Amino acid sequence: MIASALTSHDHVARWPQVRLDQFKALGGMDVEFMDALNRLCDIAEKRNGWTHRINSDYRSGGRAGSMHRVGKAVDIVFYSRTPGDVDVWTQFDFAVGSRLMMRVGAYPFWNTPGLHVDTKPARLYWLCDETGAYRYALEPDAVKELA
Numbered sequence: 444m445i446a447s448a449l450t451s452h453d454h455v456a457r458w459p460q461v462r463l464d465q466f467k468a469l470g471g472m473d474v475e476f477m478d479a480l481n482r483l484c485d486i487a488e489k490r491n492g493w494t495h496r497i498n499s500d501y502r503s504g505g506r507a508g509s510m511h512r513v514g515k516a517v518d519i520v521f522y523s524r525t526p527g528d529v530d531v532w533t534q535f536d537f538a539v540g541s542r543l544m545m546r547v548g549a550y551p552f553w554n555t556p557g558l559h560v561d562t563k564p565a566r567l568y569w570l571c572d573e574t575g576a577y578r579y580a581l582e583p584d585a586v587k588e589l590a
């Protein structure tokens with residue numbers, strides 16, 4: 444089910460921890476993915492005092508196989524006071540450790556470093572390096588060694 448099947452009142456009631464105002468295409472997001480994202484953002488706030496910015500959500504274009512195209516991915520920056528003030532690998536460890544997201548990508552070279560997270564049912568981790576090239580690993584620690 445996608446979020447457009449619910450009312451905007453339902454969205455706010457169901458995902459109170461997510462900055463829904465920052466989504467460009469909330470209606471295209473998958474409801475179960477949003478449930479997981481809500482839990483992730485809830486833990487981020489309660490455990491670490493972090494809020495977040497959503498850089499990208501559902502989008503119809505992009506690479507074939509992208510979880511953004513099925514509303515099961517966001518690009519997100521966790522931060523304390525201003526975006527960029529939490530190290531990308533601290534964000535990465537948090538998202539991986541939550542076990543709520545199957546795949547976590549680290550983007551240290553965004554203006555404000557952050558993550559791609561999605562729920563494709565096959566664990567995978569990656570780094571987007573300074574040239575824009577993707578380096579993949581099956582274990583999160585292996586990704587950090589590529590950095």
Ligand SMILES: [Zn+2]
Nearest residue numbers: 516517518559
């Ligand atoms: Zn992404």
